[in-house]
Amino acid sequence: MGRCEVCGNDYEMAFEVHTQGSVHVFDSFECAISRLAPICEHCSCRVIGHGVEVGRHWYCSAHCARASDPAAAEMIRDRAPA
Incomplete structure (x- = not known):
């Protein structure tokens, strides 16, 4: 046990x-x-999926990453292009 x-x-x-x-x-x-599980630095939820890492900061989604760091918006995508 x-x-x-x-x-x-x-x-x-x-x-x-x-x-x-x-x-x-x-x-x-x-x-x-x-x-x-890491904690999203924007909305404070637990990141239990892949999440997004930007500059050693963890986010639960591209949306939260962009909301927290607008300068990184061009680097972050929710999905790969078709």
Whole structure:
């Protein structure tokens, strides 16, 4: 069994996540996301998809990246051209 580092639940199906030289134990993806997912620097939601990184800043979408950094608008696209 492993004890979740977020909620403290001692769960027989807990799992480990190895990232950036650390090992974390969680009982659910919800706890893993709440601990490890970056936070959008514009709207403060958790970035659980690919997200957008601009100048070492993380955003949940191109929209939030453009809203936060209008100068980067030309570099950021929501999708590849057809």
